[in-house]
Amino acid sequence: MPSLGADMEFGKLLEWHVKPGDLVKRGDIVAIVDTSKAEIEVEIFEDGVIDELVVSEGTRVPVGALLATLRPAAGEAPGTLEPTVAAPESPAAPRALPAPEPAASVSEAAVAPLPRTPPPAPLAAPAHQDRPRVSPVARRVAESLGVDLGAVTGSGPAGAITKADVELAAGAAVAASAAVPSEGKAPVEPAAPAASVAAADRQAAMRQAIGALMARSKREIPHYYLETQIDMSSALAWLREENDRRAVTARLLPSVLLLSAVARAAAETPAFNGFWVEDAFRPAGAVHLGVAISLRGGGLIAPALLDADRKTLDDLMLGLRDLVGRARSGRLRSSEMSDPTITVTNLGEQGVDLVHGVIYPPQVALVGFGAIRERPWASEGMIGARPVTHATLAADHRASDGHAGGRFLALIDRLLQKPEEL
Amino acid sequence: MSAAATETVTYREALRAAIREALRTDERVFLMGEDVGAYGGSFGVSKGLLEEFGPERIRDTPLSESAFVGAGIGAAMGGMRPIVEVMTVNFCLLALDQIMNNAATITHMSGGQFSIPLVIRMCTGAGRQVAAQHSHSLEGWLAHIPGLKLLAPATLADARGMLAPALADPNPVLIFEHGGLYNMEGELAVDGEPIEIERAAIRRAGADATLIAYGGTLSTALSAAEELAAAGVDAEVIDLRVLRPLDDATLIGSVSRTHRAVIVDEGWRSGSLAAEISARIMEQAFYDLDAPVARVCTAEVPIPYPRHLEQAALPQAATVVAAVQQMLGDRG
Numbered sequence: 101m102p103s104l105g106a107d108m109e110f111g112k113l114l115e116w117h118v119k120p121g122d123l124v125k126r127g128d129i130v131a132i133v134d135t136s137k138a139e140i141e142v143e144i145f146e147d148g149v150i151d152e153l154v155v156s157e158g159t160r161v162p163v164g165a166l167l168a169t170l171r172p173a174a175g176e177a178p179g180t181l182e183p184t185v186a187a188p189e190s191p192a193a194p195r196a197l198p199a200p201e202p203a204a205s206v207s208e209a210a211v212a213p214l215p216r217t218p219p220p221a222p223l224a225a226p227a228h229q230d231r232p233r234v235s236p237v238a239r240r241v242a243e244s245l246g247v248d249l250g251a252v253t254g255s256g257p258a259g260a261i262t263k264a265d266v267e268l269a270a271g272a273a274v275a276a277s278a279a280v281p282s283e284g285k286a287p288v289e290p291a292a293p294a295a296s297v298a299a300a301d302r303q304a305a306m307r308q309a310i311g312a313l314m315a316r317s318k319r320e321i322p323h324y325y326l327e328t329q330i331d332m333s334s335a336l337a338w339l340r341e342e343n344d345r346r347a348v349t350a351r352l353l354p355s356v357l358l359l360s361a362v363a364r365a366a367a368e369t370p371a372f373n374g375f376w377v378e379d380a381f382r383p384a385g386a387v388h389l390g391v392a393i394s395l396r397g398g399g400l401i402a403p404a405l406l407d408a409d410r411k412t413l414d415d416l417m418l419g420l421r422d423l424v425g426r427a428r429s430g431r432l433r434s435s436e437m438s439d440p441t442i443t444v445t446n447l448g449e450q451g452v453d454l455v456h457g458v459i460y461p462p463q464v465a466l467v468g469f470g471a472i473r474e475r476p477w478a479s480e481g482m483i484g485a486r487p488v489t490h491a492t493l494a495a496d497h498r499a500s501d502g503h504a505g506g507r508f509l510a511l512i513d514r515l516l517q518k519p520e521e522l
Numbered sequence: 523m524s525a526a527a528t529e530t531v532t533y534r535e536a537l538r539a540a541i542r543e544a545l546r547t548d549e550r551v552f553l554m555g556e557d558v559g560a561y562g563g564s565f566g567v568s569k570g571l572l573e574e575f576g577p578e579r580i581r582d583t584p585l586s587e588s589a590f591v592g593a594g595i596g597a598a599m600g601g602m603r604p605i606v607e608v609m610t611v612n613f614c615l616l617a618l619d620q621i622m623n624n625a626a627t628i629t630h631m632s633g634g635q636f637s638i639p640l641v642i643r644m645c646t647g648a649g650r651q652v653a654a655q656h657s658h659s660l661e662g663w664l665a666h667i668p669g670l671k672l673l674a675p676a677t678l679a680d681a682r683g684m685l686a687p688a689l690a691d692p693n694p695v696l697i698f699e700h701g702g703l704y705n706m707e708g709e710l711a712v713d714g715e716p717i718e719i720e721r722a723a724i725r726r727a728g729a730d731a732t733l734i735a736y737g738g739t740l741s742t743a744l745s746a747a748e749e750l751a752a753a754g755v756d757a758e759v760i761d762l763r764v765l766r767p768l769d770d771a772t773l774i775g776s777v778s779r780t781h782r783a784v785i786v787d788e789g790w791r792s793g794s795l796a797a798e799i800s801a802r803i804m805e806q807a808f809y810d811l812d813a814p815v816a817r818v819c820t821a822e823v824p825i826p827y828p829r830h831l832e833q834a835a836l837p838q839a840a841t842v843v844a845a846v847q848q849m850l851g852d853r854g
Contacts, residue, residue: 235812237781256851262812263781 104437136305233260338519361515363408372465390440404440464496540685554581555607591617598640625694626669637692654824672765676740683717700738722769728758731782736762746842781812791819813849
């Protein structure tokens with residue numbers, strides 16, 4: 101189960117898009133997962149053949165749990181994936197060693213039925229994930245009863261799994277296996293009621309997830325806030341001219357200029373583009389610009405425009421439109437959800453002048469924009485009316501200082517003065 | 523008839539009965555300390571004993587803890603069975619050199635040639651508005667010292683019964699009487715069973731959490747357990763009784779059954795007996811714990827004089843209840 105956001109602890113597998121034996125390529129959508137916020141399409145990161153679907157549809161599992169196993173496609177050299185291939189000529193050979201056989205026999209091996217690999221521990225979450233809270237006695241009892249801790253809901257302090265939870269789960273597991281129909285079909289949560297019930301549940305769950313994440317942000321991140329006013333007259337003038345030349349459907353929104361300016365500024369100022377993890381700042385390699393999108397019926401999601409600093413304005417515009425549409429229909433991709441590197445919130449459409457944002461952990465900065473309004477603007481000894489927006493920066497003081505933040509905002513301003521270069 | 527089997531006594535009277543019995547049954551026993559004679563003891567424990575046993579055996583001493591504790595050590599080495607009363611644990615600091623460098627070490631340093639069958643009684647604890655120089659609970663400091671045995675009678679039976687085995691012990695034994703307990707009244711067996719001074723006692727059996735208390739905090743823990751019972755939580759209450767050496771078997775046995783422990787200690791939290799017990803539970807019962815061990819201790823301030831501040835500084839049943847509920851999570 102991939103982590104589709106810093107606040108995600110569990111996900112429910114809604115649908116498989118693949119079945120055992122299917123050939124998959126890196127980037128293919130293999131499943132739909134319901135986080136508490138949205139339905140997300142899960143991409144696969146390896147080429148290969150689906151070997152086994154470990155988690156059935158309708159099952160809720162913790163982040164890091166094994167969903168499916170993959171084996172190399174026929175003809176591929178073993179060892180490029182997990183070393184799950186044992187050459188039939190030497191079944192006793194340790195599987196971890198690269199098979200010494202020539203390519204022909206290897207491909208034969210790859211298509212042959214594979215020895216079943218024992219599933220790895222369900223709690224083998226990526227190292228950066230918080231370790232699930234399991235009390236020592238619960239862990240011991242789970243081991244002796246053979247209870248999968250990944251399937252147990254904790255009722256202890258801060259959601260810790262207690263001995264009673266494990267015993268309850270053990271009882272439930274016995275009951276469930278007794279209830280399996282004679283065909284041997286695993287019980288799956290019916291899809292239709294799940295969808296309708298889910299809507300209300302998800303609202304509550306989303307509020308809870310947002311609450312937990314924002315509380316964590318305010319608790320852990322020493323925010324500092326900077327604000328500047330940006331004269332948007334050059335940018336808007338350029339945009340008007342540009343849009344006049346374009347078909348209506350290809351026109352650009354002012355917010356795309358803002359996004360592009362932030363993305364480019366972030367690429368040049370690594371201290372604001374990355375993550376605060378384990379008491380240290382880790383700059384991100386690329387700029388994945390999180391865009392705060394409010395959802396119908398309440399709630400908020402901040403998926404990423406991937407590699408936003410290297411995209412043209414047209415690509416950004418298309419990307420933004422696509423992202424907003426899919427966010428509101430609830431179909432985002434895992435790579436968009438997995439931790440954007442910096443986030444932009446634009447409340448200008450609502451007429452807000454100024455937004456002091458809350459950073460989305462583990463990111464270290466959030467840029468906010470207010471409405472672009474005509475305001476009196478003094479320049480070169482003259483006062484005139486100019487379209488102006490308030491740009492704000494909320495930044496993590498552990499990762500950067502106000503001086504650097506000021507330069508970052510100034511850079512965004514400078515980039516917006518030369519819209520033709522965006 | 524039950525009236526023949528028990529009598530109504532106070533904690534103070536139970537202590538006095540124990541001293542009287544010791545004086546009657548063993549001529550080597552004598553009591554000394556500040557104001558234990560004519561005045562009857564600062565807390566009235568030895569009232570009437572001077573008249574009964576005379577000034578040879580009920581001895582008033584000068585205001586010098588170091589001198590009369592040292593004299594007690596010498597008397598014990600010389601074959602007597604002294605009971606030394608130090609008014610409060612706060613003042614035993616003046617005699618700490620005698621207690622630690624002599625009483626606790628001489629058996630060891632003499633290669634076993636001398637034993638120190640000395641009993642030192644002292645009042646401890648707060649709650650009586652006698653302010654910061656008379657109210658502290660320093661048992662934890664003394665429990666640090668190898669060579670000493672520390673007792674904390676929290677019940678009438680222990681107040682009555684602990685002295686005899688303490689005097690029989692060839693090593694120095696310190697008995698801590700909580701100042702809030704002297705007026706505690708209840709039924710006590712007239713001819714009680716002899717009492718051991720090795721083990722902690724389970725004062726209330728329970729399945730959901732173990733409350734560990736001693737001396738003055740036993741009643742706090744028992745009230746908390748009653749409150750919890752009303753909320754459907756079944757707490758076990760352990761009375762340590764012996765503060766050194768700690769009875770690990772009883773503690774660990776209980777925590778292994780309940781999987782949760784709250785230590786209620788009137789000492790300050792940092793470097794306390796509660797800290798020591800918590801560490802032992804972690805060392806010996808880690809894989810039986812369902813929640814981190816919790817401690818309810820006295821606020822880390824000199825005990826305040828005003829009643830409301832004093833009560834705010836001391837462990838209260840409500841705090842113990844909250845600690846248990848916190849560790850029960852959704853269940854609490």
